[in-house]
Amino acid sequence: MNELMRRMLFLPEQASTFAVDVDHLHYFVITVTMVASLGVAIVAIAFFWKFRRRRENQATPFVSPTAIFEVLAISVPLSFFLLWFAIGFRDFVKVSSPPPDAMDVYVQGKQWMWKFAYPEGPNSIGVLHVPANRPVRLLITSRDVIHSFFIPAFRIKMDALPGRYTEIWFSATKLGRYQIFCSEYCGAQHSKMWAEVVVMAPEAFDEWIKEQQRGLVARQDVLADETGQVTQQGSLAQWGLHVAARQGCLRCHNVDSTEPATGPSWVDLYQQPTKLTDGREIIADEAYLTESMMEPTVKIVAGYQPLMPNYQGKLSGPEAAAIVEYIKSLRSDRTVQATGGEE
Amino acid sequence: MTAPLTTTAVPPAGPIFPKKSYLNDGTTIRSWLLTHDHKRIALLYLVGVLISLFLGGVFAMVIRLELLTPGPTIIEALTYNRMFTLHGLIMVFMFMIPSIPTIFGNFFLPIMLGAKDVAFPRWNLTSWYVYMAGSALMLWGLITGGADTGWTFYAPYSTTTTTNITPVLLGVFIIGFSSILTGLNFIVTIHTLRAPGVTWFKMPLFVWSLYATSVIQVLATPVLGLTTLLVSAEHTFGFGFFDPARGGDPILFQHLFWFYSHPAVYIMVLPSMGVISEVICAVARKNIFGYKMIAMSSLGIAFVGFFAWGHHLFTSGQSPFDAGAFGAISMLVGIFTAIKVFNWVGTLYKGAIVFNAIFAYICGFLFFLVFGGMTGIAVATVSLDVHWQDTYFVVAHFHFVMVGAVIMGFLAALHYWFPKMFGRKYPENWALLAAGLMILGFSATFIPQFLLGNAGMPRRYYEYPERFAALNVASTAGASLLAFAFIIIAIYLAIALKYGEVAGRNPWGSRGYEWDVPSPPPTENFDAVPVFTRGPHEYQDVPEDLAKVGHAI
Numbered sequence: 001m002n003e004l005m006r007r008m009l010f011l012p013e014q015a016s017t018f019a020v021d022v023d024h025l026h027y028f029v030i031t032v033t034m035v036a037s038l039g040v041a042i043v044a045i046a047f048f049w050k051f052r053r054r055r056e057n058q059a060t061p062f063v064s065p066t067a068i069f070e071v072l073a074i075s076v077p078l079s080f081f082l083l084w085f086a087i088g089f090r091d092f093v094k095v096s097s098p099p100p101d102a103m104d105v106y107v108q109g110k111q112w113m114w115k116f117a118y119p120e121g122p123n124s125i126g127v128l129h130v131p132a133n134r135p136v137r138l139l140i141t142s143r144d145v146i147h148s149f150f151i152p153a154f155r156i157k158m159d160a161l162p163g164r165y166t167e168i169w170f171s172a173t174k175l176g177r178y179q180i181f182c183s184e185y186c187g188a189q190h191s192k193m194w195a196e197v198v199v200m201a202p203e204a205f206d207e208w209i210k211e212q213q214r215g216l217v218a219r220q221d222v223l224a225d226e227t228g229q230v231t232q233q234g235s236l237a238q239w240g241l242h243v244a245a246r247q248g249c250l251r252c253h254n255v256d257s258t259e260p261a262t263g264p265s266w267v268d269l270y271q272q273p274t275k276l277t278d279g280r281e282i283i284a285d286e287a288y289l290t291e292s293m294m295e296p297t298v299k300i301v302a303g304y305q306p307l308m309p310n311y312q313g314k315l316s317g318p319e320a321a322a323i324v325e326y327i328k329s330l331r332s333d334r335t336v337q338a339t340g341g342e343e
Numbered sequence: 344m345t346a347p348l349t350t351t352a353v354p355p356a357g358p359i360f361p362k363k364s365y366l367n368d369g370t371t372i373r374s375w376l377l378t379h380d381h382k383r384i385a386l387l388y389l390v391g392v393l394i395s396l397f398l399g400g401v402f403a404m405v406i407r408l409e410l411l412t413p414g415p416t417i418i419e420a421l422t423y424n425r426m427f428t429l430h431g432l433i434m435v436f437m438f439m440i441p442s443i444p445t446i447f448g449n450f451f452l453p454i455m456l457g458a459k460d461v462a463f464p465r466w467n468l469t470s471w472y473v474y475m476a477g478s479a480l481m482l483w484g485l486i487t488g489g490a491d492t493g494w495t496f497y498a499p500y501s502t503t504t505t506t507n508i509t510p511v512l513l514g515v516f517i518i519g520f521s522s523i524l525t526g527l528n529f530i531v532t533i534h535t536l537r538a539p540g541v542t543w544f545k546m547p548l549f550v551w552s553l554y555a556t557s558v559i560q561v562l563a564t565p566v567l568g569l570t571t572l573l574v575s576a577e578h579t580f581g582f583g584f585f586d587p588a589r590g591g592d593p594i595l596f597q598h599l600f601w602f603y604s605h606p607a608v609y610i611m612v613l614p615s616m617g618v619i620s621e622v623i624c625a626v627a628r629k630n631i632f633g634y635k636m637i638a639m640s641s642l643g644i645a646f647v648g649f650f651a652w653g654h655h656l657f658t659s660g661q662s663p664f665d666a667g668a669f670g671a672i673s674m675l676v677g678i679f680t681a682i683k684v685f686n687w688v689g690t691l692y693k694g695a696i697v698f699n700a701i702f703a704y705i706c707g708f709l710f711f712l713v714f715g716g717m718t719g720i721a722v723a724t725v726s727l728d729v730h731w732q733d734t735y736f737v738v739a740h741f742h743f744v745m746v747g748a749v750i751m752g753f754l755a756a757l758h759y760w761f762p763k764m765f766g767r768k769y770p771e772n773w774a775l776l777a778a779g780l781m782i783l784g785f786s787a788t789f790i791p792q793f794l795l796g797n798a799g800m801p802r803r804y805y806e807y808p809e810r811f812a813a814l815n816v817a818s819t820a821g822a823s824l825l826a827f828a829f830i831i832i833a834i835y836l837a838i839a840l841k842y843g844e845v846a847g848r849n850p851w852g853s854r855g856y857e858w859d860v861p862s863p864p865p866t867e868n869f870d871a872v873p874v875f876t877r878g879p880h881e882y883q884d885v886p887e888d889l890a891k892v893g894h895a896i
Contacts, residue, residue, distance in 0.1 A: 010794040010814070022730055029724060033717035040688055040713060044706075047691035048698075051627070057852070058628060058695040060882045065633045065689060073636075077681045081674040084724045089667045091726035096663045145500040146593060148658065148733055152799025155730040159659045161594070162499060163587020166660035179808065183733040183801035185493050186500060188420050191804035 002027075015174040015199065016154035021091045023155070029084055036077075095156065098169035102135035109140070109147030109160035112189035113250060114180060122212040122238060125245045126256050128180065128197045130172055131205035137169040148184035151197055159184055172199040189251070196256045212238075240326025243319045247311065255330055263308060264301050270328045275302040289324045358847025360766050364863040379464035380866055382764075385450035387471050391478065392446060395437035398482075400829065402430035407788075407822040410815050413807050423805040424491035431494030432485065432511065436518050437478045439749055440607065443614035444560075445474075445525055447756045448553045450764060452529060454857040454864065455547045457538025457873045462531040466524050474521035481514025493803060495604075496570075498585035498596040502577040509579055512571040519564045519571075522610075526560030529553055540875040544638070547855055547879040548631060551638040552617025555645040559606045559613075563649070567603035570596070594659055601652035609648045611745055612712075613641055615752025616683055619708050622759045623687055624880040625853035626702045627694030631880040633686040640679040647675045654723050658732045666725050673723035680716045684709065695882075700774035704755035707782040711747025715740060718793065736796020739789045747785050754781070754832070761836065762850050766863040767843030773835040780828035787821025855879050 005027045006014070014020050065073075105128065106117040117123045130136045140149050142160035150157040151170075158168040182193035200208065244250055252262035259265060264274075272284050277300045282288055291298060293315060296308035315323070365382045369375075375383060405426050409416045418426065449467065453460050461467050484490065488507030492500060501508060533554050537546070574596070576582045583589025585596045624631050631637060653661060653669030687709065696702065718740040722728050731737055762768050791814040800811045807815070849858040856879050860868055 010798040012799050022726055025724065026721070026727055026730075029721050029727065033720065037713050037717060040684065041710075044688050044691060044709065047688070047694070048696050051691060051694045051696055053628065053695040053697045055695075059884055060627075060629045060695050061693055062630050062881065062883050063632060063689075063693055064630075065636065065686070069685075069689075070633070070636060073682055073685045074678060078674070078678050081677055081720055082671070084720065085671055085674050088724035088726040089670060092657075092666060092670075092729065093663050095726065095729060145503065146497060148801075150733070150799070150801060152730070157658050157729050157732055161587075161660055163593075164660065179799075181799065181801050185424075185497070185803040187491070187504075188424065190424075191420070191801075191806045 012152045013174065013176075013178070014153070014155075015176065015178055016151075016156070016170040016172050018091070018095050018170055019153065019155040019173075021094070025084065025087050025091065028087075032080060095168060095170075098137040098167060099135045102137040102169050103131070104137050104139060105130070107138050107140040107149055107160065108143060109149065109182065109186075109193070110143040111145065111187055112182070112193040113245065114149070114182075114193070114195040115245075118209065118212075120209075120213055122209075123242070124238075125241055125250065126195045128195065129205065129208060130197060130199055131202040132172050132175055132199050134202060135169055135171045137167055139165045139167050141165050145186050146184050147182045147186050147193065150181045150183040151178055152181070153178040154197075157183060172197075175199050175201060192261075194256065236322050236325040237329040238326075240319075240322035240324070240329075243315070244323050244326060247314065249323070252308070258332055260303070263304060266327045267330045267332050269330070276300060277302050277304075286324050289327055290320055293320055293323065358845050360845045361861045361863065361865070363865060364766065364861070365866045366765075366863050368866045377468070379460070379468060381449050381453050381460050381464065381467060382864065382866075384467050384471055385446050385448075386764075388441060388445040388449060388474070391471070391475055392438055392442050395433050395478070396442075399430055399434040399438055400826065402426050402433065404822060404826055406430060407819040409805070410807075411819045413809050413812050413815075415806070420805045421489075421491065424493075424803070425485070425489055427803060428490050428493055429485050432481060432515070434745075435494055435607070435611075436481070436515055437474075439611040439745060440518075440522060441474060441525075442611075442749070442753055443618060443756060444529070444553055444556055444610075445470075447549075447618065447760060448525075448529060448614065451760065451857050452532060452550060452553055453536065454860060454868050455550050455855070455879070456533065456536055456541055457856065457869065457875060458532065458536035459867055459869070461528050462536055463528050466528050470521040470524035470528070473524065474518055477514045477517030477519075477521060479514075480517060481511050484508070484510025484514055495600065496574055496596075497600075498574060498577070498593045501574055502585055504578075509575045512575045512578075516568050516571045519568045522560045523564050526557035526564075529557040530561065533557075538873050538875060541856075544635065545875070545878050546638075548620035548634065548637055548641075549614075549617040552613045552620070552641045555641040556610050556613045556617075558642075559610050559645050559648065563603045563606040563610075566599060567607075570599040570603065573599070594656070594661065597656055597659060598652070601655045602649075605652040605655065606645075606648045608741075608745070609644050611749050612752075613644060615708070615749045616641065616712075618752040618756040618759075619687060619705060620683075621855060622701050622755050623690050623705055624882070625759065625851045625855065626699070626705065627691050627696045628852065628882050629690055629692075629694030630878075630882055631686070632689030632692065633682075634878075634880065636682050637686050640682045643679045644676060647672060647679070651676055651723075654728070657725055657728045670723055670725045674720065677716060677720045677723070680712065684713060684716075699771055700778045701755055701758050703775060703778035703782070704751045704758065707778065707785070708748055708751035708755065710782070711743045711751060711785065715743030715748055718743065730799075731796055733801055734796035735792045735800050735802055738802045739792035739796060742789050742792070747789070750781075750785075754778070757836075759851070760857075761839070762846030763857060763862045763864070765840055765843075766846055766861075767839055767841075768846045768850060769839040769843055770835050773831060777828045777831040777835070780824055780831070784821050784823075784825030784828055788818050788825055789821070791815070791817040791821070854881055 006023060011023060014023060104119055108115045113125055115123065115125050116128045140158050140160045141164065142162045144162060147160040148157055149160055154170045156168050156170050158166050176199055178197050180195040180197055182190060186193065254261045254265040255267060257265065258267045269284050273281055274284050275281050293311045296310060297306045300306050365380055378384060409418050409423050488510055490506050490508040490511045492504055492508060533550060573584050577584050583591040585591045585593045587593065620631060620637055651669060651673045653665055654673045657666050722731050722737060722740055758769065758774060795811055795814045798811060800807055846862050848861055854877065856875055
C-alpha cells in the first residue's frame with residue numbers, strides 16, 4: 001500500500017524515519033481531499049443533469065440552506081483540517097527537536113556549493129557522509145545569500161541563513177547515495193547547487209571517520225582557506241579538494257557524477273582514455289592532468305570549448321599535486337570519496 | 344423552447360443596438376484619456392491589463408520552452424532567471440491584482456448599486472495613470488536593469504545583486520498607490536452611493552467580494568510600499584535593514600513581504616469568487632444558496648488572511664511555536680473557501696442550468712479552486728510543507744489558485760458581461776471550444792508540476808536532473824495548448840466586438856441589477872435614480888425580459 005501510493009505520487013525513496021511520517025500523513029490528506037473533491041464533483045454533475053434548463057423562461061424556487069447544513073459545512077471540514085494540523089505539528093516539532101545524543105554536522109551554503117564539517121574533522125565539499133540509523137543534527141548557515149538545504153529522500157529542508165544557524169535532524173534508514181538540492185533561489189547557478197549525502201553502515205562510518213582523523217593528526221597540514229581562517233586538513237586528496245574548491249575548479253568540473261559540465265567530469269577521469277579535439281587519444285595520467293592545469297589550451301578534450309583559465313603561477317607545485325591526488329580518488333565505484341590515496 | 348414563446352409577441356427583427364451609449368459619447372482620443380466615466384476607465388484598464396496578460400504569457404512560454412529539456416534549451420541561465428522575474432512581477436502586479444476589480448469592478452460596481460459613477464471619478468482616472476506609469480517604470484527597469492531576484496525580492500540576494508533593481512521596486516511602489524486609490528474609491532462608493540432598496544444584504548455578491556478585496560488593498564498595500572522602499576534603500580545606499588553583518592535581519596524582509604503578499608493572494612482570488620457567485624445564479628437561473636454565508640466568508644477571508652503570512656516561513660528558521668500558530672490560522676482560511684464551494688454547488692440544486700461557455704468556466708473554476716485549495720490545506724500542514732516548500736508542488740498549488748481559478752473567473756466575467764459592455768454576443772460554439780481547451784491546457788500544465796514537487800524538484804531551476812524530464816515535457820505541452828486557447832478567444836472576441844449579433848438588454852435572462860440598463864449602457868447609467876424592489880439573485884418569477892421578449896429596450 002505504502003509502496004503503491006509512493007509510486008503513484010512520484011515520491012522519492014523513503015530513506016529516513018521522518019520520510020515515513022511525512023508520507024503517511026501525506027497519504028491521509030491526499031486520500032481524504034481527493035475523495036471529498038470527487039464527492040463534490042459527483043453532486044455537481046448530478047445536479048447539472050437533474051436540473052438542466054428545460055424551458056427558456058423557466059423560473060425556480062427560492063432555496064436557502066438549513067441551520068444543520070451550515071453547521072455541517074463548517075464543522076466537518078474544520079475537524080479534518082485541525083486533525084491534519086495536529087498530526088503535522090507534532091511531526092514538525094519532532095523534526096525541529098534533535099535528540100540529545102545526535103551527532104553534529106556543520107553545513108555551510110555558499111554560492112554555489114555546500115560544505116560539510118564534522119566537529120573533530122574532516123571537512124568536505126559536495127559530499128556529506130552520515131551513518132545509518134543514528135540521529136544526525138545539521139547546523140546550517142550561509143556565507144552569502146539565503147540557501148535552502150533539501151534532501152528529498154529524507155523529506156527534510158531547512159534554510160541556510162547568513163549570520164545565524166538553523167537546525168534540523170534526521171535518522172537515515174537506507175544505505176545509499178541521495179541527492180541534496182538548494183531550494184531557495186540564490187542566483188545564476190542556483191539550479192546546479194547540488195551535493196550528495198552518502199549513508200554508510202554505522203561500522204563503516206566509524207572506520208571512515210577514524211581514518212579521516214588519523215590523517216589529520218598525521219599530517220597537520222595547515223593552510224588558509226578563502227575565509228582567511230586557518231584550517232587543518234587531512235590527506236593529500238582532502239587538501240586537493242580544498243584547493244580545487246578555492247580555485248573555483250568545481251564550478252566547471254563535476255566531482256559528484258560523471259556527467260559533463262562546462263568542463264569534463266573528474267569522476268573516473270584518472271587513467272581514462274580521452275579523445276582530444278585534434279583527434280588524438282591520450283591517457284589521463286598525472287602528467288596530462290598537471291599540464292591541463294598549467295597550460296589548459298594545449299590539449300582540449302573533444303566536445304569542450306577552450307574556456308579554462310591558465311593556472312600557471314596560481315597553483316604551487318604541492319597544490320597541483322594535491323589536486324591530481326584528489327582526482328585520482330574520485331571513483332564512481334567507491335562509496336567513500338576524498339579519503340586520501342590508496343597507499 | 345416550446346409552449347411559452349407562443350404567448351409573446353415576437354417582432355421580426357432582434358434587439359436593436361442603442362444609438363447612444365458610453366461608447367460613442369465622445370469619439371476623440373482626448374475624450375477617452377480624460378474621461379471620468381467609470382465604464383470608459385474600465386475599458387482603459389482592460390487595455391492595460393490585457394497587454395500585461397499577453398506579456399506575462401509570452402514570458403511564461405519562454406520559461407516552459409527552456410524547461411523542455413534538462414540542460415540548457417533556448418536561453419542562458421541568467422536570461423532564464425530574468426524571465427521568471429518578469430513573468431512573476433507582470434502577472435502579479437500588472438495583471439492579477441488589478442484585473443477583475445479595475446475592469447469589471449469599475450464597470451459594474453456603480454451600476455450594481457444603482458449609482459451614476461463611483462464616489463471619486465477623478466481619483467478613478469488618476470489610478471489608471473498611476474497604474475500605467477508604475478507599470479512602465481517597472482517594465483523599463485526589468486528590461487534595462489536585468490533584475491533577476493524573482494518577484495519575491497528575498498534579501499539579502501536582492502540587496503546585494505549587481506543588477507539594477509531600484510526602478511523595478513519603485514515601479515511596484517507606484518502601482519501600489521493605484522491599488523490603494525481603487526480600493527478606497529470602492530469602499531466609499533459602497534458605503535455612500537447605494538440606491539434606495541439596495542441595503543447591505545441586498546447588494547450583489549460581486550459587490551461584497553469587491554468590498555472585502557478593497558479593505559485588503561487599503562490595509563496591506565502600504566506595507567508592500569514600505570518593504571520595497573527599504574530594499575531599494577539598502578540596495579542603493581547600503582543601509583543594513585536586512586544584512587546580518589550590520590545588525591539587520593533577512594527574515595524581517597520575509598515577514599514584511601508576506602504580510603502584504605499573503606493577503607494579496609486574496610486580493611487576486613476574492614473578486615474571482617465574486618464573479619462566480621454572480622454568473623452561477625444567471626446560468627442556473629437560481630437564487631444563490633446561502634447568500635449571507637458567501638458574503639460573510641469573503642469578509643472572513645479578508646480578516647483571517649492577514650494572520651496567515653507565516654506559513655510561507657515554515658522552513659526559514661522561525662520558531663516551532665510560530666509555525667504552529669500560523670499553521671492553525673491557515674486552516675481557517677481553508678474553511679471559508681470550503682463554505683463558498685458548498686454554497687455554489689448548493690445553488691445548482693433545483694436550478695434551471697444551461698450548458699454554455701460560462702458554465703464551463705464555472706466548472707473549471709470549481710475544479711481549480713477545490714484542488715488548489717485542498718493542496719493549500721496540504722502545504723499549510725506544517726510537517727508536509729517541510730518537503731514541499733520551494734518545490735514545484737508550491738508552484739503548481741498557487742498556479743491552480745492564481746492562474747486556474749483567477750483566470751477562470753476573469754474569463755467567466757469577460758464572457759458574461761461582454762454583451763453588456765459592448766452590446767454584442769460572441770459565438771457560443773467557439774467560446775465553448777476555447778473553454779474546453781483552456782481547462783484541459785491548465786490541467787496538463789500544472790498537474791505534472793504537483794508530481795514534480797512530490798518528486799523533489801525545487802522551483803526556479805534552470806537545469807534539472809534527467810529523472811524529472813518526462814513530467815516537464817508534459818507540462819510544456821499543456822502550456823502550449825493553453826496559449827492556443829487564449830489565441831482562439833482573442834480572435835473571436837475581437838471579431839464579435841464589431842460583427843457580433845446584437846445582444847439586447849438582458850440576453851442571459853439574469854436578475855442582476857446591471858442587466859436593467861441597456862447594453863451598452865448610456866453614460867449616466869440610469870435615467871433616474873432606480874429603485875430596486877427585488878434582490879439581485881432572485882429567480883422565483885419568470886425573468887421579465889423573457890416574458891416580454893422583443894419589447895423596445
